[in-house]
Amino acid sequence: MRKWIATFVATAALFVTQGMPAAAQDVSAQLVGMWKYVSLTQTETAKVTKPFGDNPRGYLIYTKGGRFVWALFSDNRQKPGMPVTDADRANLFTTLSAGSGTYKVDGNTLTATYDTSWHELWTGTTQKRKIEISGNKLTSSAEPTTSGSGAQIIFVQVLERVE
Secondary structure: OHHHHHHHHHHHHHHHHHOOOOOHHHHHHHHOEEEEEEEEEEEEOOEEEOOOOOOOEEEEEEOOOOEEEEEEEOOOOOOOOOOOOHHHHHHHHHOEEEEEEEEEEEOOEEEEEEEEEOOOOOOOOEEEEEEEEEOOEEEEEEOOEEOOOOOEEEEEEEEEEOO
């Protein structure tokens, strides 16, 4: 009789959990790994631009321990001359983006807290992203932010799983 009850409970548990939607930890587990940038768009007052070009280069890594690190480079970076001038340095600075920090996932919302950023403006801040993982693609949309002119800006990045 006990064997029958144990089998019934195990079978019932299997049927109950099969129909359950993926939990936040499942999305978090899917997020872990290395992702390659495919595109980054910026929409400001209905005008869409690609600040890092049509083919941005770089990677974003999410760890099991809740950390992230990323580096993003424009597709049109120019090698500086020698010696490197201040103009060269400014051009190189404006064609890259990088940072690191910690993250948490709640449903399809990723909350990132930056402990470093290439321009220091994000260091110490927390930002939210809506994320969607479909196959080997990760789409991340930032909450709207306000530009210096008061316009609303939305960033959307698409990445492809590398490992």
